[in-house]
Amino acid sequence: MTAPAAAAISLDGVSKVFGHATSALPALDRVSIDVAAGEFLCVLGASGCGKSTLLNLIAGLDAPTAGRIGLEGRAGLMFQEAALFPWLTVAGNIELALRLRGVARPERRARALELLSLVHLDGFADKRPHQLSGGMRQRVALARALAQDADVLLMDEPFGALDAMTRDLLHTELERLWQDRRFTVVFVTHNVREAARLADRIVLLSSRPGRVAGEFPVAIDRPRRIESPEVSSLAVEVTDRLKAEVRRHAAH
Amino acid sequence: MPVVPEGGTERPADDRLRDELAGLDALELAATARAGRAGRLWSATWPKLAALALVLLAWQGLVWAEWRPRYALRPPADVWDALWANVADGTLPKAIRITLQRAVLGFGLAVLIGAGIGAVTSRVRVVRSAVGSLITGLQTMPSIAWFPLSILLFGITEQAITFVVVLGAAPSIANGLISGSDHIPPLLLRAGRMLGASRLSLYRHVILPASLPSFVGGLKQGWAFAWRSLMAGELLVIVENKPSIGQQLQFSRDLNDGAGLLASMIVILAIGIVVDSLVFGVAERSIRRRWGLVDGAD
Numbered sequence: 001m002t003a004p005a006a007a008a009i010s011l012d013g014v015s016k017v018f019g020h021a022t023s024a025l026p027a028l029d030r031v032s033i034d035v036a037a038g039e040f041l042c043v044l045g046a047s048g049c050g051k052s053t054l055l056n057l058i059a060g061l062d063a064p065t066a067g068r069i070g071l072e073g074r075a076g077l078m079f080q081e082a083a084l085f086p087w088l089t090v091a092g093n094i095e096l097a098l099r100l101r102g103v104a105r106p107e108r109r110a111r112a113l114e115l116l117s118l119v120h121l122d123g124f125a126d127k128r129p130h131q132l133s134g135g136m137r138q139r140v141a142l143a144r145a146l147a148q149d150a151d152v153l154l155m156d157e158p159f160g161a162l163d164a165m166t167r168d169l170l171h172t173e174l175e176r177l178w179q180d181r182r183f184t185v186v187f188v189t190h191n192v193r194e195a196a197r198l199a200d201r202i203v204l205l206s207s208r209p210g211r212v213a214g215e216f217p218v219a220i221d222r223p224r225r226i227e228s229p230e231v232s233s234l235a236v237e238v239t240d241r242l243k244a245e246v247r248r249h250a251a252h
Numbered sequence: 253m254p255v256v257p258e259g260g261t262e263r264p265a266d267d268r269l270r271d272e273l274a275g276l277d278a279l280e281l282a283a284t285a286r287a288g289r290a291g292r293l294w295s296a297t298w299p300k301l302a303a304l305a306l307v308l309l310a311w312q313g314l315v316w317a318e319w320r321p322r323y324a325l326r327p328p329a330d331v332w333d334a335l336w337a338n339v340a341d342g343t344l345p346k347a348i349r350i351t352l353q354r355a356v357l358g359f360g361l362a363v364l365i366g367a368g369i370g371a372v373t374s375r376v377r378v379v380r381s382a383v384g385s386l387i388t389g390l391q392t393m394p395s396i397a398w399f400p401l402s403i404l405l406f407g408i409t410e411q412a413i414t415f416v417v418v419l420g421a422a423p424s425i426a427n428g429l430i431s432g433s434d435h436i437p438p439l440l441l442r443a444g445r446m447l448g449a450s451r452l453s454l455y456r457h458v459i460l461p462a463s464l465p466s467f468v469g470g471l472k473q474g475w476a477f478a479w480r481s482l483m484a485g486e487l488l489v490i491v492e493n494k495p496s497i498g499q500q501l502q503f504s505r506d507l508n509d510g511a512g513l514l515a516s517m518i519v520i521l522a523i524g525i526v527v528d529s530l531v532f533g534v535a536e537r538s539i540r541r542r543w544g545l546v547d548g549a550d
Contacts (some may be wrong), residue, residue, distance in 0.1 A: 058444060076446065083443035087461040087541040096457060100448045120273045130544020133280035139273075148447060166276060172269050223265070 007070065008152055008184040009035040009058055014067035015209075016053050026209035027053045030067070033203055033212065037072065037151075040178060040185045042199035044192060044238065046246050050210030051188040055154045058186065073151030079217070080157045082137035085127040090140050091116065091125035097147040115143040119173065139173070153178075155187045159194070168226060171197055175222065192242065196234040197226040204238065206245050213248035214241050257416070326510040332413065334511035335518065343495065344519065351497045351522070354410070358417030359478045365418060366474060367427025367467075373426065374433040374463075375455070387423045395420040395481035399488050410494075413485035420481030421474035428470015432463025465539050470530035479524050497523075 016028040027050040035041050045051055055061040057069055059077050084093050094112040103111060116125055119139040129137055138158060145153055159167040175198065178185055189195055195202045199218050206213040216238055220230045266372075293451035308328050315327040326334075373387065398416045406412040426441050435461060444458035486498020497516055504513035540546045 061442065077442075079439060079443070081439060083439045085440065085443075085458065085461070087464065097447045100457070121277075123503060128437050128542055130546060131281075133277065135280070136277055142445070169269065169273055169276065176266065176269070196420060239296070 006037050006072070007034040008037040008039070009033070009186065010068075010070040011054075011058075012068040012070075014057060014064045014069060015053075015177070016057060016062070017065045028057075028096065029209040029211050030065075031205075031210060031212055032067075034182055035152075036128045037184055038134060038182045040198060041187065042195035042202045043186060044190065044195045044202055044203060044242065045205035045210065046136060046190065046207050046242060049205035049207045051205065052156055054205075054210065055156050055186065055188060058152075059154055072150065074148060075152040075154055076145035076148040076150030077154045078138075078141050078145050078156065078158045080160045082129065082134075082141040084137055084140055084144070086129055088127065088129075089125065090121070090127050090132070092138060093129070094144050094147045097144045101148055111147070112143075115147055116140070117148065118177065119143045122250065133166075135162050135170060136213045138162065139169060142174070142177070146181075152184045155185065155211075157189055159188070160191070165197075167194070170190045171226065172223070174198070175224075179222070192235045192239045193226055193231065195239065196220075196231045199222055202238060204241055207249065215247055258417060280413035285440065324510050326514060330511040331514040331518065334509075337499075337514040338512070338515060343500070347495050347497045347500050348519065348523070350494055354413055354417070354486075354496070355478060355482055358414045358482060359475060361414065361419055362418045362421035362474055362478060363425055363471065366470070369422065370426035370429030370467075370470075374430045380430075387426050387492060390419070390423040391427065391477075393419075395477065396484045396488075398481075399485065403489065406490060408489055412489050413482065413491075416485050417478050417481045421478035424474040424477055425467075428467045428473070428482045429463055432466030432470075433459050435466065436462040465536070465543070465545075468532060468535050468539060472528065472536065475527060475532060476524070476548070479527070483520060513522060 010031045011031055014028060014031045015026070018025045018027055020202065031054065033041075033211065043051055043054065053062070056063050057072055058071060059069070059075050061077075083094065085091075088096060091109065091112045095108040097107045098111055099105075113122075113125055116122060121136060121139055121143070124132065124136065124140075129140065132140065135181055141158070159170050162170065171194070174185075187195070187198060196218060201218060202216040203212060204214040204216070205211065218234060220228075220234065224231055311328055315322075315325055319325065335344070369387070373384060395416050398419055399412070402415045403414045406415060438515075440462060441454070442455060442457060444454050483498050483501075486496045487502050490499050490502065497519055501513060501516040501520070504510075504516060537546075
């Protein structure tokens, strides 16, 4: 076991450049972030800040050009789209995650149903992904990520394509699961209120290339509401910084 | 009677969240009405029956107009009688059995070979650039052009026919698998890798199932090519003591038996359609329905 304050993720001077020489496109520039075990970190930035690149690097789907990345334990990744496999049922999708993790066949079904119940989808086990709504598919994706028994949950604008009400409920859902299970979350979004609603700490990335442009600890008591004055006033503060960042690009 | 929650430890906030989610789920899942089985069957059948009636009418019209001599172009009723006579004396069932045996053997081999080649070609880059365009090229080669070589290699034998059937069908099947794995959404591959799939298990659990619709499309096209090649083969390669449908067709022409000739043609067409729609059509539709690629009404 790691000590409570130990870093689950440590990024040390991480840079990522796509392409070579003349056509090189720097996506991330010397990004250093430590994420404590059990912390809920939101990464916020405008377009072109390399948010998705950052998650790919942490997940190990891509390698950094320079710098060091440390990850304690296993990472699960969620995308803006649920990315469920259409040829499997809802339970089948989760069972595949369990299978690839090496869970024995007799256990899989029961574990899958348990996980579905956890995201309040009892009774949908034998449906096909296309029979569910977007919000429900994201909950299945969440259950699938949990099935990996991930210590770190990487989320790439997971609720970006949902309507406001569904998103609101999923914030509560995610917060509840996180509080129960205490995994580490790196949640990428461009929605400032969403970040203020969920995060323990917000990291602001500048754009082209992505650099850490600011950090905001969020000391608002949970459970929070996205409409609460504390969340709103923090959102205003962060938005102003974000806008200043964006204005910098108009001058170029 | 009020239901007391078991254990009673659940927090009210959790209950509310669950109810809110359940309510939203119920609202978003609009009920989809499906027509009854009989209704669907009828709406799928009547246009086909109507088309068939029109064809028969046009055919009969040509006979009445005496467009060609009567012995060459026989009316539908005579062909129907010839068909029944062939069924009754057992020649047609026997011919169908022999032809279908050849079809199953040839198509089965083509599936094995085509799927093998397709799997290797789609995953190994060197093989892909070496034979990728050759496979597509082979598809455009008329199968009848293979027969002289095939007869030279194998003589007037069953193998000569099987050889050409396999060459006709395998490229389509290989291409189905190749294009299937070319068109997998990258997001699904990323998701698979993220779940910890290795190279082999990614192929087994993601790439292969994701290629299935395209593979079935390739099988369907492969069947059409196999059936055509087989008919060409049976006309050219007449193996002794092996009465087949193609052979019947050839004999009818030799004997100027117009009714028997058309009867054989109808059998060839019917088998082609039945296999295409009952085997591959059903498979294709069930995949599309399960994947959610059709509207509920379909």
